[in-house]
Amino acid sequence: VARHRIAVLPGDGIGPEIMNVTLEVLRTAGRRFDVEWEFLEAPIGGAAIDAAGDPLPVETLSLCRRAEAVLLACVGGPKWDNLSSKQRPEAGLLRLRKELEAFANLRPVRTFSQLLDASPLKSELVAGVDLIIVRELTGDVYFGEPRGIEFIPEGNGEREAFNTMLYRESEIDRVAKVAFELAMTRPRRKLCSVDKANVLETSMLWRSRVSTMAASYPDVEFSSMYVDNAAMQLVRYPKQFDVVLTGNMFGDILSDEASMISGSLGMLPSASLGDGTFPAIYEPIHGSAPDIAGQNKANPMACILSATLMLRYSLNRPDMADAIELAITNVLDQGYRTADIMSAGKRLCNCSEIGDKILEAL
Amino acid sequence: VARHRIAVLPGDGIGPEIMNVTLEVLRTAGRRFDVEWEFLEAPIGGAAIDAAGDPLPVETLSLCRRAEAVLLACVGGPKWDNLSSKQRPEAGLLRLRKELEAFANLRPVRTFSQLLDASPLKSELVAGVDLIIVRELTGDVYFGEPRGIEFIPEGNGEREAFNTMLYRESEIDRVAKVAFELAMTRPRRKLCSVDKANVLETSMLWRSRVSTMAASYPDVEFSSMYVDNAAMQLVRYPKQFDVVLTGNMFGDILSDEASMISGSLGMLPSASLGDGTFPAIYEPIHGSAPDIAGQNKANPMACILSATLMLRYSLNRPDMADAIELAITNVLDQGYRTADIMSAGKRLCNCSEIGDKILEAL
Numbered sequence A, B: 001v002a003r004h005r006i007a008v009l010p011g012d013g014i015g016p017e018i019m020n021v022t023l024e025v026l027r028t029a030g031r032r033f034d035v036e037w038e039f040l041e042a043p044i045g046g047a048a049i050d051a052a053g054d055p056l057p058v059e060t061l062s063l064c065r066r067a068e069a070v071l072l073a074c075v076g077g078p079k080w081d082n083l084s085s086k087q088r089p090e091a092g093l094l095r096l097r098k099e100l101e102a103f104a105n106l107r108p109v110r111t112f113s114q115l116l117d118a119s120p121l122k123s124e125l126v127a128g129v130d131l132i133i134v135r136e137l138t139g140d141v142y143f144g145e146p147r148g149i150e151f152i153p154e155g156n157g158e159r160e161a162f163n164t165m166l167y168r169e170s171e172i173d174r175v176a177k178v179a180f181e182l183a184m185t186r187p188r189r190k191l192c193s194v195d196k197a198n199v200l201e202t203s204m205l206w207r208s209r210v211s212t213m214a215a216s217y218p219d220v221e222f223s224s225m226y227v228d229n230a231a232m233q234l235v236r237y238p239k240q241f242d243v244v245l246t247g248n249m250f251g252d253i254l255s256d257e258a259s260m261i262s263g264s265l266g267m268l269p270s271a272s273l274g275d276g277t278f279p280a281i282y283e284p285i286h287g288s289a290p291d292i293a294g295q296n297k298a299n300p301m302a303c304i305l306s307a308t309l310m311l312r313y314s315l316n317r318p319d320m321a322d323a324i325e326l327a328i329t330n331v332l333d334q335g336y337r338t339a340d341i342m343s344a345g346k347r348l349c350n351c352s353e354i355g356d357k358i359l360e361a362l
């Protein structure tokens, strides 16, 4: 019997509902593959603010450090929207990423042939898309100092707000290396780096480092693209992309946009990897969806697929990941759909119902 | 006879080709409506670097200041890509916007019923879209100081690059006011402000100022949205938007993305307005397309439509703007298309051919 110790952070909003289903799926897969799970649950985000006055309590962080991997659902909600930037639920998530040095956020975007109708894009453009966004996750304007809101000197009471977009060479290099190595494992071996090097110094340094590294990967077909153009090209012709490398802020925007290729944010998992010193974090790319929280309506598949990324990248169990992915495929083939991916003639399920179908298929 | 003095900046790449056609259209419309044009042409961007060693020569700027409006095509190209940030073609454009205090960049996005096929989005989602992005244009990380690339103290030769995202209250207020006033003139009276207030102080100040102003416009249906969500919603269901207000960097990304709703960047004009002290700038939102420059393949319609915005906003000639827009509609109805909007069964035209068709229709 293999044993794995996983930190489980359900977070806020729909988080507890989708995490519940995900743990059930892992437990069932565990029985089939002779794996015993030790799930260490802890609060993060708004739940942690309410319980402990801190969006990332020290107990939660140390529990994460002791685990082999961190499985996280989502954080945030209107209840905590008026707190200052360091006290918000989101600050807990950002500190977790930073403390675990999870600098490379992998966001695979692929289409499910059963869900082509769910995409707002024309089916012939999205069928067969298989791209992955590598988003830098512990730098950029998310973390740069100085930041704040201050009165302008001699501004007669006027205030200004500022953040710092910042990258050092070593931060660029380490995430670029992840992206190039990843590109080498993929059939097309393409890498497109996205920046705004026609305006920003941060992007100029980014472009020059990544281009330099490209010379050491002659088998990778490398290109650079401006972020405004990339935002357009992702919609215009997504099949042109294989691996897309970008910074934290641009990656946030582009990956949510790219989710529309698969039809729903509710289908997209992510993996946030460091250099191996600390456990990696696995989380869906969607948010906490306060509007449907507690209603058993959410799509748990992005969270379940995040668990399959954990099985692949942290636990070296591709067999279990394959089995769970197959179960999801079967359930989609049978026509079961949550509301976000519903289309005519399909069978609408709530969160726990679709979970049960996946368990049956397993 | 009315006389109008216009600064004409053809810029780089496809700029001269599309500007040529645009001026022909204005001349023909002028004959019909008894308007005499004084076109003052000057170099900007790469052309100005080559001619005068400066992407915005003082002569160009002072000529712009003496005009009633500035009509600009596009700047940039690989030839000047290795220059430093302050010497690039783009720096000339950015300085022009700043010097003329053109802080409110209006980017209308609408669909042409004749071009629904050209959009990568499903036709039923884009038919009838009529939204306008109000992008702040003289602040944000585009202009914030400090900025640069420096060696890290004690960094053993490692460098870091930084830019400053920055907004003062008065900068937010003046562009927000343009957006609210604009929303008041539109049938749906909706305004959605886009930011990243769950992470950035700059966005928190933005959100708090814009929300405060919303209270003075009770007839406007106001909402705020995070930029990652907005990037998704623009593709998911664009009809939900009417006026979209956002900062310089987010606006750059979202407006290029939104161009796919109309099917091509080649159809989208923009107007950059200040408080009236200086002339406004009218320019297509597309770039200089170096790959097709000099080949007479470009779509001049975004540039021509920018001229119609000039007729409306700066010259108070809605009659002429209507006539030109009608001519474009007729040409599209007749099935003439440039390459970027070509679809099966239509007649492919090059840049000057489509220009001739528009002149005939006028």
Ligand SMILES: CC(C)[C@H](C(=O)O)[C@@H](O)C(=O)O
Binding pocket: A075, A076, A090, A093, A094, A252, A285, A287, B198, B199, B228
């Ligand atoms: C919740 C928020 C802080 C977060 C981010 O911006 O990184 C989210 O949007 C994401 O993409 O994971």
Ligand SMILES: CC(C)[C@H](C(=O)O)[C@@H](O)C(=O)O
Binding pocket: A198, A199, A228, B075, B076, B090, B093, B094, B252, B285, B287
């Ligand atoms: C050319 C570039 C500097 C410019 C910008 O980023 O503003 C362009 O992309 C635009 O949108 O007008």
